[in-house]
Amino acid sequence: QFIVAATLADGQAVFGLVPFQNSEQISFSQPMSLCAMTSTNTVTATLNHWFLPAEKVVSIQPIDWIHQRDQKNALPASFLALGCAKAGLDILETVFEQKKFIFIQDATELLNQELNQCRAIIQKAQQNSNLDIDQKYQLRAWAIDLALRCAHAAVTSSSGGANLSHHHAQRVYREALVFTVSGQNQSLMAATLNRLSRQSSL
CATH class of the missing domain: 1.20.140.10 (Butyryl-CoA Dehydrogenase, subunit A, domain 3)
Incomplete structure (x- = not known):
């Protein structure tokens, strides 16, 4: 599993757990070709109409949490x-x-x-x-x-x-x-x- 973040309608940020596997609603790119720290095997993930159940919510942060x-x-x-x-x-x-x-x-x-x-x-x-x-x-x-x-x-x-x-x-x-x-x-x-x-x- 990995953690994703999204912005709610009221501006708060929700963090949740998502399975780390390809499916009809989740797809992953190949590892990026980075110039340094390549051992991280960084990829991009695309989620399509993914529903996050309440039990998978890690946290909800206030509007100004990034600041x-x-x-x-x-x-x-x-x-x-x-x-x-x-x-x-x-x-x-x-x-x-x-x-x-x-x-x-x-x-x-x-x-x-x-x-x-x-x-x-x-x-x-x-x-x-x-x-x-x-x-x-x-x-x-x-x-x-x-x-x-x-x-x-x-x-x-x-x-x-x-x-x-x-x-x-x-x-x-x-x-x-x-x-x-x-x-x-x-x-x-x-x-x-x-x-x-x-x-x-x-």
Whole structure:
């Protein structure tokens, strides 16, 4: 079984259990061809006039439940991106041990300092109940930006080898893409694009 969600006439959201098998009223696509985390075997499901009996109802959420969920998850989800950033830095450290280029070490240290700073600020922000949602999204956008830059640094330091599909740097780079769009809504998209489009002088 799996859980589906639908919007009721009054705007509330209903969640219910549905059998995970093809039938006249339920059909599933083939697993999607994803660029990362392919082990999830993600599919789409199409329901046609499916009746959900009361005993299969998991929960009914209020009209503004999505907004409440976004408020709750805005910062905790940042740590997925920060973990991805750390994975990129681990690759940088490994490459430095192999190539001994000082500029790789310098980049690793600078990015690691920013990672520690970002993590500490987000952890502190989690304790601040007065922090508004826009500030939370700005912090999460910072974590996303950091994941992308650390992953890109891992690719850069790995040279042409990073273009191999099985290379660790490419895996982290693809995962950074996933964490960029995971749980994304319009506000987070805006915060992320604002962060990525900041102008810097040469």
